[in-house]
Amino acid sequence: MSRTPASPIAHVGARPVVLPRPSRATPAVPRPQPPRPVTREAAVQRAPSRRLAPRWRMADTAFRLTALAFALSVLAITGTIAVELFVRSAPARRAFGWSFLWTGVWDPVFSKFGALPFIYGTLATTAIALAIATPLGLGAAICLAELMPRRLGDGLTFLLELLVAVPSVVYGLVGVFVLVPLVRSVGAPIERLLGGLPLFAGPVYGIGLLTAGVLLAVMIVPFIIAVGREVLLAVPQAQRDGALALGATRWETVRQVVLPYALARALGETMAVTMVIGNRPDIVASLFAPAHTMAAVLANEFAEAASDVHLAALVEIGLVLFGITLVVNGVARLLILGMRGAERARA
Amino acid sequence: MRRWSLTFAVVLSIAGVALQAARGAVLVNGAGATFPYPIYSKWFDEFHKRNPDVQINYQSIGSGGGIRQVTDGTVDFGASDGPMTDEQLAATKVPILHLPTVLGAVVPTFNLAGIEALRFTPEALAGIFLGKITRWDDAVLAEANPGVKLPGQAIVPVHRSDGSGTTYVFTDYLTKVSPEWSSSVGKGTAVNWPVGIGGKGNEGVTGLVKQTPNTIGYVELVYAVQNKLPVGAVKNRGGRFVQASLDSITAAAASAASNMPPDFRVSITDAAAADAYPIASFTWLLVPTRIKDAEKGRAMKEFLAWMLADGQKIAPGLQYAPLPEAVIGLERQALERISVGTT
Numbered sequence: 018m019s020r021t022p023a024s025p026i027a028h029v030g031a032r033p034v035v036l037p038r039p040s041r042a043t044p045a046v047p048r049p050q051p052p053r054p055v056t057r058e059a060a061v062q063r064a065p066s067r068r069l070a071p072r073w074r075m076a077d078t079a080f081r082l083t084a085l086a087f088a089l090s091v092l093a094i095t096g097t098i099a100v101e102l103f104v105r106s107a108p109a110r111r112a113f114g115w116s117f118l119w120t121g122v123w124d125p126v127f128s129k130f131g132a133l134p135f136i137y138g139t140l141a142t143t144a145i146a147l148a149i150a151t152p153l154g155l156g157a158a159i160c161l162a163e164l165m166p167r168r169l170g171d172g173l174t175f176l177l178e179l180l181v182a183v184p185s186v187v188y189g190l191v192g193v194f195v196l197v198p199l200v201r202s203v204g205a206p207i208e209r210l211l212g213g214l215p216l217f218a219g220p221v222y223g224i225g226l227l228t229a230g231v232l233l234a235v236m237i238v239p240f241i242i243a244v245g246r247e248v249l250l251a252v253p254q255a256q257r258d259g260a261l262a263l264g265a266t267r268w269e270t271v272r273q274v275v276l277p278y279a280l281a282r283a284l285g286e287t288m289a290v291t292m293v294i295g296n297r298p299d300i301v302a303s304l305f306a307p308a309h310t311m312a313a314v315l316a317n318e319f320a321e322a323a324s325d326v327h328l329a330a331l332v333e334i335g336l337v338l339f340g341i342t343l344v345v346n347g348v349a350r351l352l353i354l355g356m357r358g359a360e361r362a363r364a
Numbered sequence: 365m366r367r368w369s370l371t372f373a374v375v376l377s378i379a380g381v382a383l384q385a386a387r388g389a390v391l392v393n394g395a396g397a398t399f400p401y402p403i404y405s406k407w408f409d410e411f412h413k414r415n416p417d418v419q420i421n422y423q424s425i426g427s428g429g430g431i432r433q434v435t436d437g438t439v440d441f442g443a444s445d446g447p448m449t450d451e452q453l454a455a456t457k458v459p460i461l462h463l464p465t466v467l468g469a470v471v472p473t474f475n476l477a478g479i480e481a482l483r484f485t486p487e488a489l490a491g492i493f494l495g496k497i498t499r500w501d502d503a504v505l506a507e508a509n510p511g512v513k514l515p516g517q518a519i520v521p522v523h524r525s526d527g528s529g530t531t532y533v534f535t536d537y538l539t540k541v542s543p544e545w546s547s548s549v550g551k552g553t554a555v556n557w558p559v560g561i562g563g564k565g566n567e568g569v570t571g572l573v574k575q576t577p578n579t580i581g582y583v584e585l586v587y588a589v590q591n592k593l594p595v596g597a598v599k600n601r602g603g604r605f606v607q608a609s610l611d612s613i614t615a616a617a618a619s620a621a622s623n624m625p626p627d628f629r630v631s632i633t634d635a636a637a638a639d640a641y642p643i644a645s646f647t648w649l650l651v652p653t654r655i656k657d658a659e660k661g662r663a664m665k666e667f668l669a670w671m672l673a674d675g676q677k678i679a680p681g682l683q684y685a686p687l688p689e690a691v692i693g694l695e696r697q698a699l700e701r702i703s704v705g706t707t
Contacts, residue, residue, distance in 0.1 A: 033658060082570055114650035122556065123556060124555070124556035125527075125552055125553075125554045125555060125556070126549065126551065126552040126555050126556065127550065127555075127556070171381060175434070193571055193575065197575060197662055203578075220520075222561060222576055223575070223576060224561060224572070224576075239386075250526060250574075257652070291525065291564050292564065292568065292571075295561040295562060296525030296561065296562030296563070296564070297562060299562055307561045307562075309525075309562075313525075315555075315565075316526075317525045317526040317527070318526060318527045318554050319552040320426030320428060320429050320526070320527065321426045321427060321428035321526065321527025321528060321529075322428050322527060323427070323428040323431060323432075323449075323452070323527075323552075323553060323556075327554075336703070
């Protein structure tokens, strides 16, 4: 649902800030002074041009505290979400325990709930989307960053950023009117030919796992390109001119950084997916079979969930989705940290 | 900077209060069903024009949400396409009155090349959505449609993927006409569908049906009429195939009026009357029987009385069937049960 801004990636290539060293020039009148430790404050105070009036220093402190509060609010929001999901899913967790994660019946009438078909659908569509979008996106990113003239690349990137901002319901409509008939007409001969294999078993409705996966791929490709290009442009010119071996490492970097972000985006997509996936909580191996995802069932059933257990089960789905997204983002963080370490070691 | 934002906040809050005061002395909030939203918003608008000091806000968040919010007391009234269950009623702080407002119907719609009209028996509908009848040239369908050349294709059933009153009415009907449906699937705003693919909302189901050959789905009559979908006739309990229309829906309601329970929680699917359309339903406003705020309470009662009189005349224009006279009479009596002010 939410779009992760590309900003964290922008720091990847950044070096630690080097503080300006205090001037060692001897003052006109030598004063005996005890040696002071060089701190950031000291550096700022000694530079005459940067001396601040007390009024402004207070404003500075206020600004810092405000910024800190804003930063902490992120933590508070995440924490609140986790706690709320956990508390409100209590009736479902009591009723079904861990079996919620691996049972497949979703029956609001008889109050039986299992999340497995939704987890499967979410992971399967995401996997299809990444399998298609990664080579496509990275290829385009490399082309934009390395092969094209910079100005042309900038122009195309602007268009890409527009694509990232297109509401997902619009992608969903395109999916319904273009992709679904396409999958149906292309899928039918495939099914006739390979229908014996479980992966291509019919009937081909046009909606289903494959359609949802392809649509998701279309949605995350601009994202992968935009982020991938930024990472590639962050490569210092010296290295760019340097060894091919370094280039190979960069390829790894791009792949490892961009993927988890695209993954998080694909996992949570709701509107476009629900429009083309068929919303059927079944686990069928076929690419053409209708399926369901966690985000989609939340959007579909939340408003009308009348019984407490049904509501709690939906909240627990939210909790599971939150957990999966958290893990994916955590892995992304670790990758970035690891890379920064490697960079420092090289420098 | 900070001073500015403070000033800004103060100005905003003053403006907010002033706006509220200007809007009208009495503000009544409601939430619930999406199916009657068009007629409700029309009613609240018309009522506001006649009584400028009363403003009724309605959020169409779904029947489930309406029931929850009126139970918690976060809104002044709720609205639902299916009646509250006994357990739900027991959980409310103040007893809740169900007041039928208009009627709607759910109709089967389909996509078969060259076929514009079809007739469905209860056995056919239940069989298709149970997954027992899988082909369009099945004997059950052929028997009900003599002279129609049914294709030898697999049936693709389409249902709502979101919880909805439409699904409630449709499954309520199937529960009544099919013992197997009753025991294995049951009725509800969302059920565990044995077969078929799901579309979100009436528009989602319509989209899937229109786009996919050999499909059958169910949508609200209003929606089918507005979008000129092919609509199937359904065989009622008297053995007649009836097209859904405002008349055949009101006929279904009239047959229920004679044995209306005092709390109005009645299902009129599979009605007995000879010309009744069998997949019809009331939709209800959920009104607490004690309203503490005297002004709100009076405004609410005034609106309800107006809705039962002049309001009903607006309904057919928006494809909602008006209430039968007998039901209106019963509801007028029921309004007396709402006490207003602190007692």
